Amino acid sequence: MGSLRARFAWIALAIAAEVIAAHGQSPVERHVIFQNVGLPAVDEGLIVDETHAPGTREARKRAAMRAALSRQTERPMVRCVPGRVVVKFHDQATDADRQSALAAVSSTATIDPRPSYADFDLVSMDQTADVEAAAAELTRQPAVEYAQASYGGWRTLLVPNDPLYATRQWNLPLINLERAWDLQPQAGSAITVAVLDTGIAYQNATLIENIPAFRDDAGNRYPALGRVTIPYAGATQLMAPGRFVSPFDFIWNNAVPLDYDGHGTHVTGTIGQLTNDGIGTAGVAFNVKIMPVKVIDGVWDFLFGAPNVATDDVVARGIRYAADNGANIINMSIGRTGPPNSSAVIEGAIQYAVSKGVFFAIASGNEFEEGNPLEVIAEIASRVDGAVAVAAVDRNRAHAYYSNTGSYVELSAPGGSERGFGRDGFVFQQTFDFNFTDTFLLPPTQYAAPRFDVHAYIGYIGTSMATPHVAGVAAMMMQQGIKSPAAIEAVLKDTAVDLGAPGRDDTFGFGLVDARAALRGQGPAR
Amino acid sequence: MTRHLVAAVAIVVGAASAASAQPTDNRRIATRSAEDEGIAFRPFVMGTEQTFAATHTFEAVFGRSHEPFFGGGLQVVKSRYFAEVVASRFRKTGERAVRVNNETFRLGLPLTAEITPFDVIGGYRFDLRPNQVIVPYAGAGIGTYAYKEFSPSSDPDENIDTRHSGFVLMGGVEFRLHRWVRLGVDEQYTRVPGILGLAGLSKAAAEDNLGGIAFRFKVVVGR
Numbered sequence: 001m002g003s004l005r006a007r008f009a010w011i012a013l014a015i016a017a018e019v020i021a022a023h024g025q026s027p028v029e030r031h032v033i034f035q036n037v038g039l040p041a042v043d044e045g046l047i048v049d050e051t052h053a054p055g056t057r058e059a060r061k062r063a064a065m066r067a068a069l070s071r072q073t074e075r076p077m078v079r080c081v082p083g084r085v086v087v088k089f090h091d092q093a094t095d096a097d098r099q100s101a102l103a104a105v106s107s108t109a110t111i112d113p114r115p116s117y118a119d120f121d122l123v124s125m126d127q128t129a130d131v132e133a134a135a136a137e138l139t140r141q142p143a144v145e146y147a148q149a150s151y152g153g154w155r156t157l158l159v160p161n162d163p164l165y166a167t168r169q170w171n172l173p174l175i176n177l178e179r180a181w182d183l184q185p186q187a188g189s190a191i192t193v194a195v196l197d198t199g200i201a202y203q204n205a206t207l208i209e210n211i212p213a214f215r216d217d218a219g220n221r222y223p224a225l226g227r228v229t230i231p232y233a234g235a236t237q238l239m240a241p242g243r244f245v246s247p248f249d250f251i252w253n254n255a256v257p258l259d260y261d262g263h264g265t266h267v268t269g270t271i272g273q274l275t276n277d278g279i280g281t282a283g284v285a286f287n288v289k290i291m292p293v294k295v296i297d298g299v300w301d302f303l304f305g306a307p308n309v310a311t312d313d314v315v316a317r318g319i320r321y322a323a324d325n326g327a328n329i330i331n332m333s334i335g336r337t338g339p340p341n342s343s344a345v346i347e348g349a350i351q352y353a354v355s356k357g358v359f360f361a362i363a364s365g366n367e368f369e370e371g372n373p374l375e376v377i378a379e380i381a382s383r384v385d386g387a388v389a390v391a392a393v394d395r396n397r398a399h400a401y402y403s404n405t406g407s408y409v410e411l412s413a414p415g416g417s418e419r420g421f422g423r424d425g426f427v428f429q430q431t432f433d434f435n436f437t438d439t440f441l442l443p444p445t446q447y448a449a450p451r452f453d454v455h456a457y458i459g460y461i462g463t464s465m466a467t468p469h470v471a472g473v474a475a476m477m478m479q480q481g482i483k484s485p486a487a488i489e490a491v492l493k494d495t496a497v498d499l500g501a502p503g504r505d506d507t508f509g510f511g512l513v514d515a516r517a518a519l520r521g522q523g524p525a526r
Numbered sequence: 527m528t529r530h531l532v533a534a535v536a537i538v539v540g541a542a543s544a545a546s547a548q549p550t551d552n553r554r555i556a557t558r559s560a561e562d563e564g565i566a567f568r569p570f571v572m573g574t575e576q577t578f579a580a581t582h583t584f585e586a587v588f589g590r591s592h593e594p595f596f597g598g599g600l601q602v603v604k605s606r607y608f609a610e611v612v613a614s615r616f617r618k619t620g621e622r623a624v625r626v627n628n629e630t631f632r633l634g635l636p637l638t639a640e641i642t643p644f645d646v647i648g649g650y651r652f653d654l655r656p657n658q659v660i661v662p663y664a665g666a667g668i669g670t671y672a673y674k675e676f677s678p679s680s681d682p683d684e685n686i687d688t689r690h691s692g693f694v695l696m697g698g699v700e701f702r703l704h705r706w707v708r709l710g711v712d713e714q715y716t717r718v719p720g721i722l723g724l725a726g727l728s729k730a731a732a733e734d735n736l737g738g739i740a741f742r743f744k745v746v747v748g749r
Contacts, residue, residue: 491626521622526684
């Protein structure tokens with residue numbers, strides 16, 4: 001009966017929200033968020049049968065859906081954005097110098113108004129222009145510091161599945177975390193970790209969306225759902241008073257970076273899930289402040305009509321935003337593949353943030369079995385003191401089958417693996433029950449609007465899951481007094497448990513993060 | 527450190543020169559006087575300000591690289607020669623730290639270090655005249671140094687309780703304050719390898735000497 005009342009209350013609220021929307025919004029508005037309007041999440045507890053792992057049918061379907069949708073919209077998910085080049089002019093370059101540089105490349109090139117949190121400009125040119133060639137030509141101009149295409153292909157580096165500290169969270173003891181908490185019971189309370197990801201389920205809300213028809217990767221037509229009211233609830237095990245600071249969404253250009261995917265929420269749980277409250281799972285630095293910065297779009301962002309997709313310039317702005325708004329640590333369980341040195345704009349943003357005292361943990365990629373391509377952003381991390389590229393190990397400290405290897409791998413952390421461990425091999429945190437969110441995976445006849453208010457403890461696998469372990473430990477180190485990003489990196493490497501070949505190797509880097517050793521420091525002789 | 531040693535040698539040599547620049551008769555008398563004396567046993571108490579050779583290591587933990595030692599010993603004087611055994615102790619609680627790229631970060635985690643030197647030194651006293659008020663002396667010896675390092679955050683096997691040997695060079699002057707009381711002021715250089723430099727902050731700082739330069743005050747009782 002109580003549940004029924006709750007449903008009625010929710011329906012009434014939704015109707016009210018719809019009325020408000022009808023009166024308060026333009027009829028053409030597709031995406032409306034009523035913040036803090038909505039019921040709390042439905043907590044389903046542990047769900048061991050839902051998993052997110054690289055290469056699963058669901059994972060492949062999501063990727064295929066994302067690609068199929070991109071072909072149907074004016075916001076293609078392409079290797080790089082047509083007609084757009086990211087350009088950093090020298091500071092002393094005059095307007096005439098800039099125009100001269102553009103003229104050398106294209107007669108139609110113009111400099112767009114500079115976006116926020118950018119030290120670079122976006123140059124628009126003919127949509128048919130070869131933007132990589134144009135960038136190369138621009139780089140040769142004396143007024144230009146660097147130029148690059150606006151690369152897309154950004155994606156999260158997850159791999160999900162199943163729950164609860166004593167029974168499910170093998171990953172936290174694996175990095176010697178319990179004894180690190182003994183050293184620092186406050187667990188990072190003075191530190192802010194920015195999570196650059198798909199957003200975070202950090203508050204309750206009610207969404208009004210106008211969902212269009214689309215075709216999936218197999219050509220099946222999914223009907224338009226029209227204007228729908230969608231419940232949204234924050235993850236109860238993340239929300240605490242004062243927890244979230246300076247949220248921003250670079251996909252939607254607003255300050256409400258809600259997660260419509262689940263990845264960002266899961267990653268955030270590993271960094272700072274509420275702990276010692278007798279509920280669910282634990283997080284590494286469970287008292288940190290969290291800065292949600294959304295730079296990655298998901299299927300629902302597409303269908304809801306988001307104006308931006310994840311490109312280098314979008315992510316670079318997210319990095320600069322985090323650095324300018326007080327982040328101490330940036331977690332990037334995201335990345336893209338490509339040739340080395342193909343993202344000067346990201347490298348510049350990372351260098352900028354590190355110069356402001358920000359430490360980075362960056363995923364090293366999940367494509368080991370797909371040719372082990374270079375992970376561009378992780379490779380940058382390996383060249384920056386204060387940023388580390390994180391590989392994944394399974395619960396036996398062995399190389400996780402999907403984790404990229406290469407000279408850029410610097411550290412390892414638990415990313416999980418189902419091979420040999422089944423459901424016991426996943427990294428569990430609270431996030432959406434994707435049976436309620438990923439309705440686009442159902443046949444068209446069963447397709448319905450999503451709901452983002454049903455949460456459970458779901459297992460994921462990936463270097464995305466390994467990375468927040470490092471970010472959490474780094475937050476605790478910074479709170480303990482190691483303020484320099486470069487020093488944090490050096491200590492993490494120096495105290496890591498060596499795995500694989502003696503010394504640094506391309507599979508594990510310097511080894512598995514040891515939270516206690518990193519936090520404990522040294523005495524004169526030991 | 528070289529500056530300290532030069533200063534110590536200069537004090538000894540200078541004081542010795544001053545003491546020896548006396549009329550021949552006096553020297554003869556003094557020589558005779560010393561030969562006439564038997565063995566003197568002279569206990570003393572001592573306070574030391576030691577500047578550690580492992581400067582960065584101890585600055586990281588204690589915030590400074592010079593610390594006081596307190597102790598005492600027994601000096602045996604025969605003619606112009608002396609031997610002394612001396613024990614002292616230093617104990618202080620600081621913080622665990624990390625040192626990266628010449629930058630130190632103190633972590634707020636307590637760490638206590640305890641050093642207990644036990645030295646045996648032999649030397650020569652420039653005691654050339656009867657009733658000489660200022661007596662220079664110099665000596666050298668060996669010592670054994672007990673070192674303990676422990677933290678509440680450490681497991682028992684992570685603490686250190688070890689002992690290593692080193693050598694000592696020292697020189698200074700003794701002031702006769704009273705027939706039975708003397709004040710000794712000297713500088714002592716010790717080198718104690720084998721404890722630092724193998725791990726921890728001292729390895730990061732490439733410092734392997736637990737010793738250093740000590741400025742010692744001794745109150746000696748005896749003739």
